[in-house]
Amino acid sequence: MRKPTEDVKIFADRRKRVASDLQGSALVVAAHPEHIRNHDVGFPYRQDSNFYYLTGFEEPESILVIRPGMTPETVMFVRQRDKERETWDGFRYGPEGVEQHFKVDKAYPIDEFLVHAPKLLKEVDQVYYRMFKNEHADELMKQCLEKVRLMQGRTGYGLLSIHDADTLLGEYRLVKSEIELNNLREACEISAQAHLAAMRFTRPGVTERQVQGVLSHHFYMKGASREGYNHIVASGNAATTLHYNFNDQKCKDGDLLLIDAGAEYNYFTGDITRTFPVNGKFTEEQARVYQGVLDVQKQIIAYVKPGIVFKELHEMGTSLLTDLMLELGLLSGRKDDIISALQHKKYYPHGIGHWLGMDVHDAGLYFKKGNPRAIEVNMCFTVEPGLYIPADDTSAPQKYRGIGIRIEDNIRVTSQGSENMTTSAPKEIADIEKVVGT
Ligand code: GLY
Numbered sequence: 001m002r003k004p005t006e007d008v009k010i011f012a013d014r015r016k017r018v019a020s021d022l023q024g025s026a027l028v029v030a031a032h033p034e035h036i037r038n039h040d041v042g043f044p045y046r047q048d049s050n051f052y053y054l055t056g057f058e059e060p061e062s063i064l065v066i067r068p069g070m071t072p073e074t075v076m077f078v079r080q081r082d083k084e085r086e087t088w089d090g091f092r093y094g095p096e097g098v099e100q101h102f103k104v105d106k107a108y109p110i111d112e113f114l115v116h117a118p119k120l121l122k123e124v125d126q127v128y129y130r131m132f133k134n135e136h137a138d139e140l141m142k143q144c145l146e147k148v149r150l151m152q153g154r155t156g157y158g159l160l161s162i163h164d165a166d167t168l169l170g171e172y173r174l175v176k177s178e179i180e181l182n183n184l185r186e187a188c189e190i191s192a193q194a195h196l197a198a199m200r201f202t203r204p205g206v207t208e209r210q211v212q213g214v215l216s217h218h219f220y221m222k223g224a225s226r227e228g229y230n231h232i233v234a235s236g237n238a239a240t241t242l243h244y245n246f247n248d249q250k251c252k253d254g255d256l257l258l259i260d261a262g263a264e265y266n267y268f269t270g271d272i273t274r275t276f277p278v279n280g281k282f283t284e285e286q287a288r289v290y291q292g293v294l295d296v297q298k299q300i301i302a303y304v305k306p307g308i309v310f311k312e313l314h315e316m317g318t319s320l321l322t323d324l325m326l327e328l329g330l331l332s333g334r335k336d337d338i339i340s341a342l343q344h345k346k347y348y349p350h351g352i353g354h355w356l357g358m359d360v361h362d363a364g365l366y367f368k369k370g371n372p373r374a375i376e377v378n379m380c381f382t383v384e385p386g387l388y389i390p391a392d393d394t395s396a397p398q399k400y401r402g403i404g405i406r407i408e409d410n411i412r413v414t415s416q417g418s419e420n421m422t423t424s425a426p427k428e429i430a431d432i433e434k435v436v437g438t
């Protein structure tokens with residue numbers, strides 16, 4: 001039997017917290033759709049983060065309904081047990097098993113969704129549901145809402161209004177609890193140690209794929225459940241391609257290697273980037289660009305504290321990196337003009353970071369009612385400035401061409417400033433030079 005990886009009370013408590021804020025409404029959350037099978041060979045399944053957040057249940061074809069204050073309050077629709085399918089695809093809890101093991105009030109077979117769900121939803125004022133993530137669930141919801149409408153007849157009730165469930169749940173996920181922080185810290189530490197192992201392994205002649213193997217090996221040996229996203233292991237000029245993940249070159253003497261990799265642990269993921277010399281020694285030019293990016297990163301992290309807004313961090317990143325581009329002779333002119341014409345995007349085309357948690361680009365709004373929101377204690381995010389100078393960019397000084405650098409750490413907001421959860425991966429030049437190839 002596939003046991004929940006964490007105490008099911010954690011999930012029941014989260015449901016209670018959401019329910020206490022939603023009197024009069026219902027929340028409906030669908031599991032992640034099953035992956036399309038290719039020649040009968042499945043891809044690994046990962047539960048939808050919101051569904052997992054509220055249930056701890058990892059099977060597809062499931063729907064959760066919460067009706068605050070009503071009986072039953074929490075209902076799950078899940079797959080029936082099926083001896084033959086279980087022989088192929090593995091254990092299913094079935095409705096009885098779900099009632100017994102997941103602390104929900106009632107569980108029904110998913111095939112009976114349209115029998116029970118309309119009755120469950122007919123007395124609420126509004127429904128929170130995320131459209132367009134799961135076609136099959138959308139279709140069931142459409143039919144269910146139509147049944148509710150028909151049941152209401154001429155009672156005087158209006159149509160149920162639908163609000164976005166992911167926006168709602170993002171607010172809960174954005175500020176992390178102690179339990180969530182422990183999972184995230186573990187994901188960060190596994191990821192950071194894997195980066196350290198990858199640095200130690202790297203030397204001229206190893207392949208990017210071998211380095212990727214070292215990262216994955218470390219992840220799984222330390223208890224990660226999967227890779228948080230597609231790993232980027234990009235040597236030399238490949239580092240200037242932001243989403244490079246061919247990872248199929250040999251690492252050459254004299255080149256830098258950029259690794260963006262993070263492990264997932266209990267549905268929380270780390271997201272670390274390190275850039276270091278393949279042969280263990282930065283050239284003068286590499287060191288100059290690297291130290292510039294590192295100084296920017298450290299200044300931004302030092303600025304983090306409750307009350308600031310994320311947009312300020314973006315603007316700081318743009319401003320400081322544009323200073324660096326001017327210093328290095330990559331751009332010329334007045335800084336304000338460069339920024340307003342977005343010329344800095346030629347070498348720094350992405351943002352300074354993003355919320356981090358169950359998803360690598362985690363849930364939660366950056367703006368509320370049109371205004372940037374203030375950062376609060378226990379929000380977590382990445383800080384990841386970078387500079388990417390393509391080898392064929394003839395307008396850049398020759399000595400910097402082919403250098404791509406990003407440095408990414410995972411930060412938690414504290415009452416006084418911030419905690420960096422990824423310090424086990426070296427980033428100072430001297431510390432990196434001590435470990436590469438050892
Ligand atoms: N690894 C994805 C990102 O840094 O946003």
Ligand code: MN
Pocket residue numbers: 271353354382384408
């Ligand atoms: Mn990131």
Ligand code: MN
Pocket residue numbers: 260261271272273408
């Ligand atoms: Mn990253």
